[in-house]
Amino acid sequence: MSEIRPGDTRDRILDAAERLFMENGYDGASMRQITGEAGVNLAAVNYHFGSKEALISEVFRRRLDWLNEERMRALDAHEAAAEGQPVKPSAIVDAFFGTMLRMAEDETLGGVTFLRLLGRTLGEPSQFIRTLMAHEYQTVMERYKAALFRALPEVPKAEIVWRFHFMLGATSYAIAGTDALRLVTDWQIENEGEMDRLENMMPRLMSFLLGGLRAPLPQFPGGPPDA
Amino acid sequence: MSEIRPGDTRDRILDAAERLFMENGYDGASMRQITGEAGVNLAAVNYHFGSKEALISEVFRRRLDWLNEERMRALDAHEAAAEGQPVKPSAIVDAFFGTMLRMAEDETLGGVTFLRLLGRTLGEPSQFIRTLMAHEYQTVMERYKAALFRALPEVPKAEIVWRFHFMLGATSYAIAGTDALRLVTDWQIENEGEMDRLENMMPRLMSFLLGGLRAPLPQFPGGPPDA
DNA sequence: TTATGATTCAAACGAACGTATGAATCAATG
DNA sequence: CATTGATTCATACGTTCGTTTGAATCATAA
Numbered sequence: 226m227s228e229i230r231p232g233d234t235r236d237r238i239l240d241a242a243e244r245l246f247m248e249n250g251y252d253g254a255s256m257r258q259i260t261g262e263a264g265v266n267l268a269a270v271n272y273h274f275g276s277k278e279a280l281i282s283e284v285f286r287r288r289l290d291w292l293n294e295e296r297m298r299a300l301d302a303h304e305a306a307a308e309g310q311p312v313k314p315s316a317i318v319d320a321f322f323g324t325m326l327r328m329a330e331d332e333t334l335g336g337v338t339f340l341r342l343l344g345r346t347l348g349e350p351s352q353f354i355r356t357l358m359a360h361e362y363q364t365v366m367e368r369y370k371a372a373l374f375r376a377l378p379e380v381p382k383a384e385i386v387w388r389f390h391f392m393l394g395a396t397s398y399a400i401a402g403t404d405a406l407r408l409v410t411d412w413q414i415e416n417e418g419e420m421d422r423l424e425n426m427m428p429r430l431m432s433f434l435l436g437g438l439r440a441p442l443p444q445f446p447g448g449p450p451d452a
Numbered sequence: 453m454s455e456i457r458p459g460d461t462r463d464r465i466l467d468a469a470e471r472l473f474m475e476n477g478y479d480g481a482s483m484r485q486i487t488g489e490a491g492v493n494l495a496a497v498n499y500h501f502g503s504k505e506a507l508i509s510e511v512f513r514r515r516l517d518w519l520n521e522e523r524m525r526a527l528d529a530h531e532a533a534a535e536g537q538p539v540k541p542s543a544i545v546d547a548f549f550g551t552m553l554r555m556a557e558d559e560t561l562g563g564v565t566f567l568r569l570l571g572r573t574l575g576e577p578s579q580f581i582r583t584l585m586a587h588e589y590q591t592v593m594e595r596y597k598a599a600l601f602r603a604l605p606e607v608p609k610a611e612i613v614w615r616f617h618f619m620l621g622a623t624s625y626a627i628a629g630t631d632a633l634r635l636v637t638d639w640q641i642e643n644e645g646e647m648d649r650l651e652n653m654m655p656r657l658m659s660f661l662l663g664g665l666r667a668p669l670p671q672f673p674g675g676p677p678d679a
Numbered sequence: 680t681t682a683t684g685a686t687t688c689a690a691a692c693g694a695a696c697g698t699a700t701g702a703a704t705c706a707a708t709g
Numbered sequence: 710c711a712t713t714g715a716t717t718c719a720t721a722c723g724t725t726c727g728t729t730t731g732a733a734t735c736a737t738a739a
Contacts, residue, residue, distance in 0.1 A: 440663020
């Protein structure tokens with residue numbers, strides 16, 4: 226009865242860790258919980274990964290590698306189709322945020338679980354996790370910033386960076402599904418499954434993000450900050 | 453040399469806890485750190501508050517009581533000025549989010565520290581904190597939801613609730629200032645102080661939120677979800 | 680001054696944490 | 710079958726956590 230395949234232990238740990246980090250955060254998910262849920266020995270994490278920090282690094286790496294490559298591919302495709310013209314903001318937003326949200330539909334990419342983990346993680350206080358995230362995203366972010374600068378030449382670059390920040394916040398909070406303020410939604414949404422919730426959310430979020438990105442420029446009380 | 457005034461210990465603890473919870477999160481800030489920074493004995497927290505949970509409850513309560521009352525007053529004022537007409541969406545957004553952001557200018561209300569703590573907290577995984585937040589916000593949220601329904605009669609209510617959710621996410625991420633992806637901003641902003649950062653951010657965020665709130669309604673692939 | 684209640688203090692408690700160890704078990708090769 | 714290297718296992722280590730305790734100290738009023 227060799228129910229256990231080779232390499233199975235590593236994957237069982239990664240899956241359990243992904244789910245528990247999503248549910249309880251990095252500090253909140255203990256090694257004993259993780260190995261318990263994975264059905265492996267407590268020492269297995271340190272044997273296969275080295276440490277808890279190395280474990281969560283691998284949890285993110287195995288998903289983010291794909292996501293960030295896919296984001297590059299999507300932007301490549303749009304730029305090729307544009308034939309030298311700037312890519313439309315809606316296409317850029319979809320390539321970045323839409324690609325991320327569509328991960329939820331594919332269970333082999335982590336599905337809803339990883340997506341919620343990702344959303345929650347952007348708010349994690351741990352210095353170590355912040356560094357990890359920054360490193361994983363660096364290259365992709367530069368590409369997208371440049372694409373937005375080209376797509377919106379009349380908008381000051383500082384304004385675009387801020388709005389990218391705001392879009393990230395809205396998205397991460399939405400997909401984290403923390404419901405810190407459950408009451409905002411409480412009616413109506415509670416009897417939906419996770420997938421239904423995401424499918425309904427996606428077009429709504431996209432409209433919101435684009436509306437924010439293309440909003441009229443703000444009026445500063447004391448004149449523009451760069452002037 | 454009675455340098456220590458009555459009630460001083462409680463406030464010293466609350467101030468230190470506010471700062472350390474902001475910096476390290478709820479789990480990440482230990483009682484020994486908090487009492488050490490406050491310059492009081494380790495047992496003082498349990499003596500004055502009872503437990504760590506009761507401590508953070510009080511940290512939030514002493515600020516949120518004021519904030520939520522002020523939010524009510526601001527909306528009252530706008531509704532009185534509107535004389536029966538619906539209040540403009542921009543006024544509602546300012547009364548809710550603007551009031552919060554303006555807390556940062558007043559150090560006696562917690563200033564930037566509490567604001568960042570509040571932003572970070574909406575992403576906290578702890579079940580206990582989520583319950584606390586939900587309870588603190590319940591009444592205010594109902595008022596604002598109703599005001600937005602009246603202000604935007606042509607927008608489906610479910611859509612408004614979602615967009616409120618998105619606005620909360622964008623705001624909390626922005627004020628948390630976590631810089632999980634420091635690279636998005638890295639240039640330009642780093643040599644600003646906290647206050648400058650917030651002053652420049654406020655009009656930008658308001659424009660973004662309003663743009664998102666008033667964005668064109670989304671097109672659903674399989675028809676509207678309520679139809 | 681003495682008595683009383685509130686507060687502060689040093690010290691310890693049991694529990695949970697991440698990690699390390701060395702023996703037991705497994706799979707593959709000669 | 711015997712051997713070897715990889716993996717799993719029960720168990721323990723040292724640390725840190727939130728909390729508790731009982732004595733010491735303080736402020737106040739009889």
